[in-house]
Amino acid sequence: MRVRVFYHDKCFDGACSASLFTRFYRECIAPKAGSEVSYEFHGLVHRAGALFNESDFTGDENAIVDFKYSSSPKITWWFDHHLSAFLTPADHENFLACQRDAECAGRKFFDPTYTSCTSYLAHIAETRFSFDTKPVKELIYWANIVDGALYESPESAVEMAAPAMKLTLIIEATQDPEFIPRLIPLLTELPLAEVLEQPFVASLLPPLLEQHQRAIALIRERAEYHDGTIFFDISDHLLEGFNKFIPYYLYPKATYSIGLSKSSFRTKVAVGSNPWTKARPEEMVNLAQVCERYGGGGHARVGAISFPPDRSDEAREAARVIVAELRARNPFPGQ
DSSP: OEEEEEEETTOHHHHHHHHHHHHHIIIIIGGGTOSOOEEEEEEEOOOSSOOOOGGGOOSSEEEEESSOOOOOTTOOEEEEOOTTOOSSHHHHHHHHHHHTSHHHHTTEEEOTTSSOHHHHHHHHHHHHHOOOOGGGHHHHHHHHHHHTTOOSSHHHHHHOOSHHHHHHHHHHHOOOTTHHHHHGGGGGTSOHHHHHHSHHHHTTHHHHHHHHHHHHHHHHHHOEEETTEEEEEOTTSSOOOOOTTHHHHHOTTOSEEEEEEEOSSOEEEEEEEOTTOOSOGGGSOOHHHHHHTTTOEEOSSEEEEEEOTTOHHHHHHHHHHHHHHHHHTOSSTTO
16 A cells, blocks of 8 residues: 655655654554555645646545645545645635545544644544654654744744754755655654754755855845835845744844745745734734735745746735835834
8 A cells, every 4th residue: 555645845844744644644544454555755835836736646545734735536634734725715615525524524634723733633643543642742842843933032043953953954955855755754763863863864964054154144135124024035046945034033123024035946925924023913914814815825924925936026026015015014113
């Protein structure tokens, strides 16, 4: 039996979710299958146009974790926690219909109140399938820290002392399509410090730490800050995988940041809010809704929009509109 696990690519929570799903399936589901089970991993990215290729759903079981919903009948498992989980109203209706069927509802799960998909998947696996989460407590803890931006300070987020932070840097920056699939099984089998020490992982870190320092310098040079909002355009550099907390490290009083970047497959508008802001939650703009206007999405406090790489002008105009909107709604006038 082949189980294909589709996960949010270049994302720490996505990789952790894929690893946790695999261990859960191996311990709780596979023993009932009565046959040998193999696991394959396939990364998904937010891009302009279709997010899924139906032809990729070739497993006997096909699972999606930490990514948008697919109404394909070939998808047999789904876990997500994003506010913008459904591409279309039809997809949402398909999921609601699934929830009215006991068998389908027992395999497809959605709850946007969870900080990370990893923690949500762990909760479902433990409470509904008697999965033992104790051996993976470290992974769940750090998935919540990383995906929920629950760092003590901008310094702890940007200076990256913890192994999980270094792994996040590598996961977000890797260009090797085989790296994350190779990494995923280790995340629920070894402590994160030992995962980081694996030769195929450790060798990638030094040049990425140097690149991280260059990203800090570049964003410091490009960032424009006023009325509570930072904007920077680094789309002339292939540096999409920068640490999203750098803007708040440089401008601790900022409420929002908008960054324009470019890669080989998209031009990206990253829209975020300062995890350490003193603004009250009811004063904050729902960034998922802002991004949804342009076909993007995310969470209330962080989101993104993807444009084709040849439509940078549209991305730049969207960024301009969003920057103006957020500056006009600054909860701290005069700052």
